[in-house]
Amino acid sequence: MAGKIRALYIGPDKTDIEQQTRAIKAVGGEVDRFHGGGTGELIEALKDVDVAMSQGHKFDPQAFAHMGLNGRCKGLVSFGHGYDGMDLQTAVDNGVVLANTASFGTEEVSNHTMMLFLVCARKFVLHHKLVTSGVWTREHLPPMGHIAGQTFGIIGIGDIGRAVARKAQAFGMKVIAYDPYVSSWDAKEYGVESVDSVEELARRSDYISPHTYLTEETRHIINKSVFEAMKPTAYLINCSRGPVVDEPALIEALQSKKIAGAGLDVFEKEPVDPANPLLKMDNVAVTNHYASYSEVAWEQAQTQLGEEAVRIATGSWPMSLINPDVRTKLPPLKKAKVWDVYRRELQV
Amino acid sequence: MAKKKVVILGIEDDPLQYERAEMEDLDVEFIQVKPDSEGEAMEAVKDADAVMMRGNWGTEQVIKATEHCQVLAVYSHGFNHIDVDACTEKGIILTNGAGMCAEEVSNQGVAFLLALNRQVVQTTNRLRKDGSWDRSAYLPIGALDEQVLGIVGFGNIGRQVARKMSGWRMRTLVYDPYIAPWIIKEYGVEQVHELNDLCSRADYVVVVVPLNRETYHMIGEEQFRAMKDTAFFINVCRGSVTDEAALIKALQTGQIRGAGLDVFEQEPVDPKNLLLQMENVITAPHIAGNSTRSAWLSRERAAQQVAAVLRGEWPMAGQNPEVTASIPARKRAKARQPQVVV
Numbered sequence: 001m002a003g004k005i006r007a008l009y010i011g012p013d014k015t016d017i018e019q020q021t022r023a024i025k026a027v028g029g030e031v032d033r034f035h036g037g038g039t040g041e042l043i044e045a046l047k048d049v050d051v052a053m054s055q056g057h058k059f060d061p062q063a064f065a066h067m068g069l070n071g072r073c074k075g076l077v078s079f080g081h082g083y084d085g086m087d088l089q090t091a092v093d094n095g096v097v098l099a100n101t102a103s104f105g106t107e108e109v110s111n112h113t114m115m116l117f118l119v120c121a122r123k124f125v126l127h128h129k130l131v132t133s134g135v136w137t138r139e140h141l142p143p144m145g146h147i148a149g150q151t152f153g154i155i156g157i158g159d160i161g162r163a164v165a166r167k168a169q170a171f172g173m174k175v176i177a178y179d180p181y182v183s184s185w186d187a188k189e190y191g192v193e194s195v196d197s198v199e200e201l202a203r204r205s206d207y208i209s210p211h212t213y214l215t216e217e218t219r220h221i222i223n224k225s226v227f228e229a230m231k232p233t234a235y236l237i238n239c240s241r242g243p244v245v246d247e248p249a250l251i252e253a254l255q256s257k258k259i260a261g262a263g264l265d266v267f268e269k270e271p272v273d274p275a276n277p278l279l280k281m282d283n284v285a286v287t288n289h290y291a292s293y294s295e296v297a298w299e300q301a302q303t304q305l306g307e308e309a310v311r312i313a314t315g316s317w318p319m320s321l322i323n324p325d326v327r328t329k330l331p332p333l334k335k336a337k338v339w340d341v342y343r344r345e346l347q348v
Numbered sequence: 349m350a351k352k353k354v355v356i357l358g359i360e361d362d363p364l365q366y367e368r369a370e371m372e373d374l375d376v377e378f379i380q381v382k383p384d385s386e387g388e389a390m391e392a393v394k395d396a397d398a399v400m401m402r403g404n405w406g407t408e409q410v411i412k413a414t415e416h417c418q419v420l421a422v423y424s425h426g427f428n429h430i431d432v433d434a435c436t437e438k439g440i441i442l443t444n445g446a447g448m449c450a451e452e453v454s455n456q457g458v459a460f461l462l463a464l465n466r467q468v469v470q471t472t473n474r475l476r477k478d479g480s481w482d483r484s485a486y487l488p489i490g491a492l493d494e495q496v497l498g499i500v501g502f503g504n505i506g507r508q509v510a511r512k513m514s515g516w517r518m519r520t521l522v523y524d525p526y527i528a529p530w531i532i533k534e535y536g537v538e539q540v541h542e543l544n545d546l547c548s549r550a551d552y553v554v555v556v557v558p559l560n561r562e563t564y565h566m567i568g569e570e571q572f573r574a575m576k577d578t579a580f581f582i583n584v585c586r587g588s589v590t591d592e593a594a595l596i597k598a599l600q601t602g603q604i605r606g607a608g609l610d611v612f613e614q615e616p617v618d619p620k621n622l623l624l625q626m627e628n629v630i631t632a633p634h635i636a637g638n639s640t641r642s643a644w645l646s647r648e649r650a651a652q653q654v655a656a657v658l659r660g661e662w663p664m665a666g667q668n669p670e671v672t673a674s675i676p677a678r679k680r681a682k683a684r685q686p687q688v689v690v
Contacts, residue, residue, distance in 0.1 A: 092677070103530035127512045159530055166534075180682035183449025187683075189507065194683065319528050324669075325677040332436075332670035340541040341525040 002172045004315040005029035007306075008073070009053035019299055019340060020053060023306035023339065027346045029313070049312035055079035067300065068095035069329065078306050080107060081292065083243055084214035086170050089132040095207050095329035099308040102320030103159040104301035105292030108256075109211075110163035112291035113239045115262025117168075119285040119299035120235040121145055123261075141258075143233050147208055149173030152222050153205030155198060155221060156240070157182050158214035159192060165192050166191060176201060179181040200221070200241035207237060208317040214241035226252035235261050239291040242266040254284065258274055265291040307339045315348060352658050354377045354394050358402035364386040366644065367400070370651035370689035374658050386410060391559035393417065398654045406430030411438055417655035421650040425449055425637060427667060428559035428586060436671045443653035446665035447504055448645040449637035454508035456583045457554050457638035460608025461513070464552070464580040465492060469630045488578065490551055494519040498550025500543065500567070501557035501585070502527045502535075509554055510535050521546050524557075547574035552582060560584035563568060567591065580606045584636040587611040596622050599629065648686055657679035 007024050008029055009017055021031045034045050039060045044053060046066055052059075052073055059076060062085070067073040075097030078086060084101055091098050103144040119125065126140060152168040154161045157179040165175045169191060177192040178201045187194040188259060193200050202208060208230065214220040222236065223246040230236075236259060238245055247268040251257050261283030267276065270289055278284050308318040337345070352374060354367070366379060370512065373640055378637070379396075383389040389405045390413035399414065411434040421443045434635040435442045463469055467486040474480040481536045497513050500504045502524040510520050520537040523546040530621065532539045540546045547553055550557040553575060557563045567593035575581070581604055583590055592613040598604050606628035612621065615634055625627050649665065661681040662672075672678075 008592060103528070106533075159534070162534060181680055182449065184686075185450065185504065188447075188578060189504070190509075196685070230479045296565075325671075327669060327672040328675070330673060332673050335526060337525045337526065338529065338539065338541065344541075 005051070005310065005311060006032065006049045007309045008032045008049040008052040008057075010034040010042070010052060010057045011079070015055070017302075017304035020305050022303055023310050023343070024073050025119060026343055027310055027314075029074055029310065041076075043322055046071060049073050050108045051309045052076045053079070053304065053309050055302075058085055061090040061128060065095045066095045068097070068326075070094060075099065075306040075318070077101070077312065077318065079301055079305055082111075083322050086322075089326075090252045092323050092325045092329065095101060095326060096319065096323075097312050097321065097326055097330070098319035098323045099312065100322050101301040101304040104304060105294075106159045106163050107295040108294050108297045109160045109239050110167055112165050112287070113160075113164050113209055113211075113237055113263075113266060114285075116237045116239065116265065117209070120237065120261050120283075121147055121207070123283070125285050125305040129282060139323070145233065149174070150206040151176060151204055153177070153195075153208045155179070155201065155208070155210040155286070155318045157192060158211060159188070160239075161211035162190050164211060165190055168207075176204060191245065197228045197242070198226055202226045202234075203231075205234060207257065208241045209237040210244045212240055212244060214243055219243050220246040220249075223250040227258050230259050232257060233260050235259065235263065237263040237274070239265040242268040242279070247278075254278075254281055261285075265289055273276075304346050310346070311336055311342065316342065350375075351398040352377050352653060353395060353423040354398045354658075355396035356380045356400045356402075357389055357392060357405045359400075366647035366652040367654075370443070370655045371658070372687065374655060374660065376658065382556070389413075396482055398658060400650055400654060401430075404429045406435040411435055411440065412438065412594045413503065414438065419443060419654055419663070423646045424584060425453070426558060426652065428588075432560075432668055436668045436674070437672060439674045441663065441666050441670045441671055441675075443650070443657070443663050443665045444667050445646045445649040446667075447574075447651045449642040450504040451506050452639045452642050453556065453584050454512060455506045455508050456514050456610055456632070457505070457582055457608075460610075460630065461497070461552050461554065461580070462586065463630055464538055464582070464606055464608055465490060470627060473627070477589045490578070493498075494550040495519070496521060496549055498523070498546040499537070500546065500553065500555040501563075502531065502537075502556075505556040505585075506554075507531075507535060509556065509656045510537050521550055537578065544571060544574040547571045548576070550579060551576065552580050554582040554584070555589050556585050557589060559589055564601045565588050565589070565591040567595075569594040569597070572603050575604050578606060579604050580608065582608040584608075584610045587613040587615065592601070592623070596686055599623075599626055610634055644688075652684070 024031055039062050042063050043066045067231045069216050079101055081100060129170045150173050152173045152175050155163055156179045175192045176195050178195050178198050229250055238317055263285040265287045266289050311318045317336045319336040352375050360380050364378055381392040384479060386409055393399050393410060393414045395415055396417050398419045399417055402423050406429055408431045411431055417440050419441045425445050427444050432442060481677045497518045497520045499522050500507055501523045521540050522537045523540050523543050528582040544663055566589055572594055608630050610632045611634050653665050662678040664681050
């Protein structure tokens with residue numbers, strides 16, 4: 001391989017970074033830790049490395065001007081799935097390759113979605129409260145869906161959306177999806193029916209669940225007009241990002257019984273305000289943004305962080321490139337290969 | 349804006365129903381040419397904004413003869429007959445008919461697998477010949493739910509083969525160094541990192557890769573040596589992915605038990621090709637992609653790609669992403685309803 005690679009880990013000082021640096025060590029590379037400080041210190045630290053990894057740290061886009069085409073550091077790998085905190089365009093302009101740790105929590109998020117969907121469909125929150133307070137009644141059961149034969153609507157049919165689709169199908173549900181970037185042949189392979197608009201999805205679904213990134217295109221993609229279109233018996237599940245849903249519109253829809261309820265792992269403002277009316281409703285199930293968590297998922301993400309860092313540092317595309325327009329600024333790089341195969345090639 | 353010129357090579361006097369429908373919102377002019385020579389093809393594409401192609405006209409000479417072409421769309425799934433590097437150098441987006449026959453090709457692979465497992469062709473032939481009722485002649489017959497399927501290449505087609513055979517509860521191995529691990533997980537298959545490892549463990553080896561520099565003769569002497577002597581080899585992609593001489597030898601010496609072949613290194617296949625004389629080899633004349641649907645879907649798909657590029661988008665079936673190093677960024681094309689309702 002071409003020289004020894006050097007990576008910068010940007011994250012909490014106390015974190016044990018054995019998993020994050022495993023891949024880099026495996027190919028004989030070295031890792032610096034960023035010990036905090038301002039943008040100036042960050043830019044300074046980036047000068048001596050081939051790639052940066054960030055975990056739980058907001059990366060100042062000003063630093064991109066000293067990377068990519070204008071510095072040694074070719075790119076940045078960011079822990080997690082969502083990249084709404086990242087300035088993709090500035091990275092593209094400077095030829096900086098960006099990657100995330102795609103799909104690390106696909107199982108977890110899709111499971112969490114199914115959990116919230118069942119909690120809603122079976123009216124668990126209300127009945128748990130009634131039973132634990134000594135009330136034994138069946139008067140609040142109707143309307144309650146049969147699940148099998150009902151329609152599950154997914155917005156965004158990426159890794160997580162597809163896992164949800166597969167699981168919903170296992171419950172006997174019909175799955176429809178809105179994702180304008182998915183080709184008809186892929187939709188067919190996933191066994192879902194593609195619909196042309198969020199409104200159509202809203203009209204037809206008994207449960208709606210977004211699985212999109214948060215971008216300008218998806219901000220408030222679930223809004224007042226979507227709630228107007230939804231069935232009064234339908235539920236909204238959200239395990240993606242809070243601002244994908246217009247929260248005041250959701251609160252209004254719940255208060256006026258335009259929809260039956262919601263299961264939420266995320267909120268527009270986090271940590272959620274304890275006075276948020278969503279926390280007081282018997283038809284709303286809530287968790288504190290941990291849908292992607294399990295030890296296995298976390299280890300997967302942290303290991304992938306290092307693997308993507310090695311790919312970028314050694315002139316390969318990462319497996320999960322999140323700013324593909326950067327291709328227009330760079331000469332063609334090696335196509336990303338599976339880690340075990342790529343590691344062997346580097347070590348030869 | 350000036351009318352865009354779409355040159356269609358290899359098709360003549362066709363109403364172009366799909367091409368016209370998909371590009372209805374664009375100001376385009378279609379020119380159909382069935383060239384007799386490379387020179388004629390070069391002349392035809394000179395001032396094209398888009399070229400659509402059936403047949404082997406995608407040579408370096410023809411591609412370089414274009415002056416302001418933005419896209420070259422092939423009607424087929426494979427594009428091994430196109431000089432991809434020349435396209436990329438010229439800043440031309442190359443598109444294929446992605447997905448237009450994945451259903452058909454995967455079914456052909458599955459059909460070969462089942463036919464070999466059940467020895468359907470062999471039983472038919474012997475019964476027809478002399479009514480032979482010697483049932484032991486077909487043994488051993490493996491139980492699929494205990495056997496191992498090895499898929500080489502996990503694109504659209506490979507995934508469909510895996511999905512379909514999961515209904516048989518086969519254990520499935522996949523070799524594809526470019527496939528993201530999460531896709532492997534989604535399909536519940538096992539990823540192996542060495543081709544020979546897959547070959548040594550599989551009872552059926554199915555290859556479904558595009559033919560390119562990397563995959564030319566990727567299944568050769570070494571791979572056949574690694575395979576079990578009870579294994580079947582199935583090729584439904586391109587002939588030259590296999591070293592045919594090595595395949596013939598492996599079959600003659602009993603290194604593998606049989607083969608299902610839709611494709612050959614030379615096509616049409618030489619009637620004297622030894623593969624056609626072997627009882628343990630079942631064949632088809634490169635028809636894996638064919639069906640009444642794929643016939644028109646290839647037209648629709650290719651037309652959608654050209655339309656997307658002429659609208660300034662990055663097409664869904666773009667096959668040379670490296671080209672973006674030399675052309676400006678484009679927005680991804682969004683899915684559109686087919687314009688011709690069948």
